[in-house]
Amino acid sequence: MHHAFKLGDAEHNVALSRSATAYRLHLGGQTLDVDLKTGADGRAWLTVGDRHVEVVIATRGDEVFVHLDGEAYALRYQHPLDRLAAAAAGNAEDRILAPMPGSVVSVAVKAGEAVTKGQVLLVMESMKMETTITAPRDGVIAEIAYEKGQTFDRDALLLSLEPMEKSA
Structure with a gap:
């Protein structure tokens, strides 16, 4: 399934598919296994390819706020119809x-x-x-x-x- 996400000023078009153990993120010509798990202690762990890191995640509607490696990121899913409407308006x-x-x-x-x-x-x-x-x-x-x-x-x-x- 294809999705568009906005991270800062950059818009990223990605596709997600399922694998036997996780999801696969298709970004450009790359395919990466991704997984997000919450431990018994409540801590969240994100695995992207071979990298396994602790993250803090908060969500609100179509927005996901991620704290990773000392940096905070706001990620927003944008529905394709909303993207087209904003582009047509010209002043989004x-x-x-x-x-x-x-x-x-x-x-x-x-x-x-x-x-x-x-x-x-x-x-x-x-x-x-x-x-x-x-x-x-x-x-x-x-x-x-x-x-x-x-x-x-x-x-x-x-x-x-x-x-x-x-x-x-």
Whole structure:
């Protein structure tokens, strides 16, 4: 079965199939055995190919938050019809939404400031993990909805962008 996942700014098209003992992840020309098990002590272990590591995983709807090797990752499944609708609208990246509930640790930009794709916009904290929110594209900050210390829910509008030409 084919799926699209968004990890940070990168979208990954993958396929999953079953093997006798686990799943197989088909990514590009590679096929990797993958398995996720929870031990009796409640700890989770992820096996990808020959690598076996402890992970902390939290889910909410189509989002999976993974803490692995000292790094936090937000992974979001996107239904193919939703992807097509966002592409047709052309402004899906204008609204930067909270990937999970949390609070603002720091804001690195100001309204009216030009930003480039990948530039740090703000840092948020959720479940004692910090997540850096970066610009999904070049643009100008139209609005910053939250200040340092304020809390928000999942999918809350954190910042919005407008095209560069509007600011000239």
